Amino acid sequence: MEPTVGGTLSPRFQAGRCATRKCRPKGQRYSFLAAGLLSVMVAATSLLLPARTAWAGSAIPVPQEEKPPAGNAQNGKKLYISYGCFECHGRQGQGTSVGGPRLGPNPISFPAFGKYVRQPSGQMPPFTAKVTSDADLADIYAFLQSLPQPPKADSIPALK
Amino acid sequence: MAKRLSVDRRKFLKGAAAGAAGFVATASSSMAAPQALPAQSATAPMMPKELDPSGVDVLTTERTGSDFMVDVIKSLGLEYVASNPGSSFRALHESLINYGGNESPEFITCCHEESSVGLAHGYAKVEGKPMGVLVHSNVGLQHGSMAIFNAYCDRVPVYIIAGNSVDATMRRPGVEWDHSVQDVAAMVRDFVKWDDLPASLPHFAESAVRAYKIAMTTPMMPVLIVADADLQESPISKDAKIHIPRLALDSLPQGDSGAVAEAARLLVAAENPVIIADRAARTPAGMARLIELAEALQAPVIDQGGRMNFPTRHPLNQTDRGRALIAEADVILGLELTDFWGATHAFRDQLHRTSKIATKDGAKLISITAGDLYAKGNYQDLQRYPEVDLAIAADAETTLPSLTEAVKRLITDDRKRLYQQRGAKFADAHQKSLERARAEATYGWDSSPITIARLSAELGAAIKNEDWSLVSDVGFASRWPTRLWSFDKHYQFIGGAGGAGEGYTAPASAGAALANKKHGRLSVCINGDGDMMYAPGILWTMAHHHIPLLKVMQNNRAYHQEYMHVQRMANRHERGITRADIGTTLKDPNIDFAKVAQGMGVYAEGPISDPKELGPALKRAIEVVKRGEPALLDTVTEPR
Numbered sequence: 001m002e003p004t005v006g007g008t009l010s011p012r013f014q015a016g017r018c019a020t021r022k023c024r025p026k027g028q029r030y031s032f033l034a035a036g037l038l039s040v041m042v043a044a045t046s047l048l049l050p051a052r053t054a055w056a057g058s059a060i061p062v063p064q065e066e067k068p069p070a071g072n073a074q075n076g077k078k079l080y081i082s083y084g085c086f087e088c089h090g091r092q093g094q095g096t097s098v099g100g101p102r103l104g105p106n107p108i109s110f111p112a113f114g115k116y117v118r119q120p121s122g123q124m125p126p127f128t129a130k131v132t133s134d135a136d137l138a139d140i141y142a143f144l145q146s147l148p149q150p151p152k153a154d155s156i157p158a159l160k
Numbered sequence: 161m162a163k164r165l166s167v168d169r170r171k172f173l174k175g176a177a178a179g180a181a182g183f184v185a186t187a188s189s190s191m192a193a194p195q196a197l198p199a200q201s202a203t204a205p206m207m208p209k210e211l212d213p214s215g216v217d218v219l220t221t222e223r224t225g226s227d228f229m230v231d232v233i234k235s236l237g238l239e240y241v242a243s244n245p246g247s248s249f250r251a252l253h254e255s256l257i258n259y260g261g262n263e264s265p266e267f268i269t270c271c272h273e274e275s276s277v278g279l280a281h282g283y284a285k286v287e288g289k290p291m292g293v294l295v296h297s298n299v300g301l302q303h304g305s306m307a308i309f310n311a312y313c314d315r316v317p318v319y320i321i322a323g324n325s326v327d328a329t330m331r332r333p334g335v336e337w338d339h340s341v342q343d344v345a346a347m348v349r350d351f352v353k354w355d356d357l358p359a360s361l362p363h364f365a366e367s368a369v370r371a372y373k374i375a376m377t378t379p380m381m382p383v384l385i386v387a388d389a390d391l392q393e394s395p396i397s398k399d400a401k402i403h404i405p406r407l408a409l410d411s412l413p414q415g416d417s418g419a420v421a422e423a424a425r426l427l428v429a430a431e432n433p434v435i436i437a438d439r440a441a442r443t444p445a446g447m448a449r450l451i452e453l454a455e456a457l458q459a460p461v462i463d464q465g466g467r468m469n470f471p472t473r474h475p476l477n478q479t480d481r482g483r484a485l486i487a488e489a490d491v492i493l494g495l496e497l498t499d500f501w502g503a504t505h506a507f508r509d510q511l512h513r514t515s516k517i518a519t520k521d522g523a524k525l526i527s528i529t530a531g532d533l534y535a536k537g538n539y540q541d542l543q544r545y546p547e548v549d550l551a552i553a554a555d556a557e558t559t560l561p562s563l564t565e566a567v568k569r570l571i572t573d574d575r576k577r578l579y580q581q582r583g584a585k586f587a588d589a590h591q592k593s594l595e596r597a598r599a600e601a602t603y604g605w606d607s608s609p610i611t612i613a614r615l616s617a618e619l620g621a622a623i624k625n626e627d628w629s630l631v632s633d634v635g636f637a638s639r640w641p642t643r644l645w646s647f648d649k650h651y652q653f654i655g656g657a658g659g660a661g662e663g664y665t666a667p668a669s670a671g672a673a674l675a676n677k678k679h680g681r682l683s684v685c686i687n688g689d690g691d692m693m694y695a696p697g698i699l700w701t702m703a704h705h706h707i708p709l710l711k712v713m714q715n716n717r718a719y720h721q722e723y724m725h726v727q728r729m730a731n732r733h734e735r736g737i738t739r740a741d742i743g744t745t746l747k748d749p750n751i752d753f754a755k756v757a758q759g760m761g762v763y764a765e766g767p768i769s770d771p772k773e774l775g776p777a778l779k780r781a782i783e784v785v786k787r788g789e790p791a792l793l794d795t796v797t798e799p800r
Binding site: 083086087090094095096098102122125127128130131132150153156 | 724
């Protein structure tokens with residue numbers, strides 16, 4: 001059984017393997033993530049987790065503007081795959097209960113998105129500006145925004 | 161000269177065994193072991209002349225030690241013995257199929273020892289008892305060792321017999337020397353519960369029965385008996401009556417009454433008790449016992465899924481809310497947890513690894529596990545030391561009735577009213593979790609590759625009116641089956657590999673399906689592509705032995721777990737984040753699992769990438785399985 005951030009499953013697969021637990025060293029200062037990001041995390045994992053506002057010593061700039069920059073969704077889709085985002089979040093950003101949370105449609109705000117990608121407070125590996133430019137992030141964000149709304153569960157016979 | 165001496169010694173052993181047999185029939189099993197005097201030179205003066213009065217070379221015999229070994233094996237009630245053939249047990253093989261009639265046990269032909277042991281692993285988890293496995297000395301055991309480790313970690317009994325040739329002077333020149341070893345069990349001794357190298361047939365009988373008993377005492381684990389080739393092949397009198405000891409399985413250890421009373425007191429007084437179960441329900445009774453305790457307390461249950469512990473649709477099943485509940489709990493009862501520390505801590509895998517306690521101050525932890533009754537040092541499956549407040553070294557399923565009884569005795573009317581309110585809240589939360597799971601399953605519903613949510617939903621819908629059994633784990637399937645389906649029977653879920661060793665699902669699911677076969681259950685399995693590629697010959701075994709099992713491939717064309725790990729390192733090192741697929745993916749060429757399966761005689765369709773094709777393909781494949789044959793659908797899927 002896999003460990004998960006949502007439930008409490010045995011971590012016997014975890015040793016050096018699936019990394020989904022979120023934690024902080026004792027004594028460090030915590031605060032909650034931006035509300036937008038948190039809403040996605042909660043939706044996907046049913047779990048409230050404390051998170052630091054920033055990593056000590058981090059000098060990586062993060063986008064601050066509220067309005068997302070214009071991005072190329074098509075290129076973003078390619079980057080989303082080539083950068084490996086799909087590995088934990090799925091090709092459609094649908095998320096998994098044992099990996100990364102759902103990312104779209106209706107992603108969290110762009111500043112919160114960029115901040116988390118650069119300085120993830122949980123298990124996600126960091127995508128620094130050295131390997132993922134701000135323009136890349138904008139394109140990936142545009143892709144997440146472009147994802148279609150899913151059908152209603154009640155309209156799907158296999159989910160009844 | 162050497163050849164002549166070999167022949168002579170066999171004749172000597174025949175006489176010695178026959179003579180000894182009469183003795184054993186009337187006396188204790190302290191019989192000396194003339195068959196196994198490996199260092200004794202079989203010189204001419206030792207050979208009784210009457211055995212060969214005419215000087216004609218005796219080439220045949222009516223009965224050998226291997227026949228007696230079959231008598232012993234039959235006494236244990238083994239239904240099957242899974243094996244890849246090997247000359248070190250050629251006599252036992254022949255005795256099983258001819259003298260034993262190839263019934264109880266029936267020989268199951270495997271193409272790899274990892275398949276043999278994996279098959280037995282899955283079988284035991286459904287049937288609750290071991291399957292036999294025959295392995296060929298060092299080479300067969302080396303092949304099977306990873307699967308043995310999985311069963312060991314999973315606390316599952318597997319009954320292994322290894323052939324070997326101890327007497328160097330009796331070995332055929334060449335390969336038999338390569339396929340012989342001084343101490344066969346040495347290579348797996350760290351992860352079998354017990355092993356022995358019997359030196360005589362009475363010794364074999366005792367050790368064979370003892371091994372079964374040890375394997376079936378919690379914590380259950382694989383055991384290994386070495387059947388020496390000379391002991392197998394040496395003649396014994398056809399009238400020989402060597403004693404087979406009576407098997408009496410141990411009653412399993414129950415928690416100390418004082419400790420159980422204290423656990424009950426803590427649970428009844430708790431405001432927010434939580435029950436976590438991992439390998440708790442060993443038998444059909446286990447789930448009912450856990451339900452009774454949970455309902456008495458109206459306490460939430462978090463099922464870690466090592467076994468089929470708790471119905472997925474029970475209102476007290478709060479698995480999806482596990483972390484939050486543990487954070488609020490004042491008393492946590494862990495039942496056969498493999499990792500209590502992990503259940504109560506969070507661990508962060510970044511450049512600097514950190515951990516943090518996930519429970520609130522003062523929370524009391526109670527552990528009931530047979531795992532505390534047995535430990536070894538080398539292999540590290542024991543996990544971090546859990547700082548519990550009350551440790552009960554006992555079998556959880558066996559202890560549950562007395563714990564529940566003690567709990568019920570302490571519950572007052574006031575507590576009962578409080579519990580009812582608590583239970584109502586959990587029922588509401590459970591329903592919301594189910595609705596949330598259904599809603600989340602819709603994301604990417606029509607996309608290709610197929611989402612695991614859709615695959616699980618379509619599979620669940622296709623089997624829901626059958627007597628089904630899911631014989632694979634759900635971890636790599638993002639737990640979608642247990643989130644979406646209603647599991648309420650003990651055989652509907654069997655947990656995972658135990659040791660996290662890939663290559664488990666392919667054979668273990670077949671073994672579980674073999675156990676389900678006589679009960680008429682429809683076995684289905686979600687099988688990863690990486691797992692299947694370890695020993696795909698199991699597909700031929702399924703076809704050959706008509707094992708009715710539907711394998712739905714979770715073909716994500718990668719060793720996806722490792723893909724993510726390499727990605728993590730690439731990110732951490734800030735380089736090459738687009739190249740983590742090198743060495744971790746199974747593409748170029750894509751593996752056509754339908755063709756692989758068809759080539760081994762299994763009905764198969766695929767690759768299926770369009771989710772709309774999945775439902776009709778499932779229907780066709782299930783019809784095949786219901787006719788008693790295996791089927792495979794190669795579905796191209798999302799990673800998890």
